[in-house]
Amino acid sequence: MLVIPAELAAHWRGTSPPLGATVPPGWQWGSPNGPTCDYDRACKPTHAESTGFGGFGSVSVGDGQAIVLDAEVVTEWFADGDGGCLIRKAYDESTPDPAVAPWKPFPGITTLTLTDGRLFFFDSAFVGDADPDQITAHDGVGVIQLAPGTYAIECAEDDGENDYVRFRRL
16 A cells, blocks of 8 residues: 655556556566566565564655555544544454554654645555546545645554554644
């Protein structure tokens, strides 16, 4: 799963070849000896940390960074006055409490600047777009609305193996 600033989403190519890449005849994503696509990079991010329930990572996109969340699991957004928190739940029952989680810097990215104020959340196999309605991800696109600005990014895992990604406005 990909969490990407709206202003960078049009740079994401999913399983399509990078723009301008030399593509051998018959190439498709997953073929050997072809170009590395963005989905390949999301599957093996440069900066990553495993958790008991998935993991976190980051990849460069355009002139910025995107967040990669390993595993397709129930994920909810909880806004607060200074930003908010993505909670990836081991079980779709009660809402875990991020206050009990030990926070640490997110791997490879400590701040994220949002010019637009929005983050798009979708399956990293799909091609991105500046308009979330144009992203054809099977499970749709989540739009997280924050204020424009710079946010500190932190992550955590609690004893129940729930994963958290927190965005705090600086």
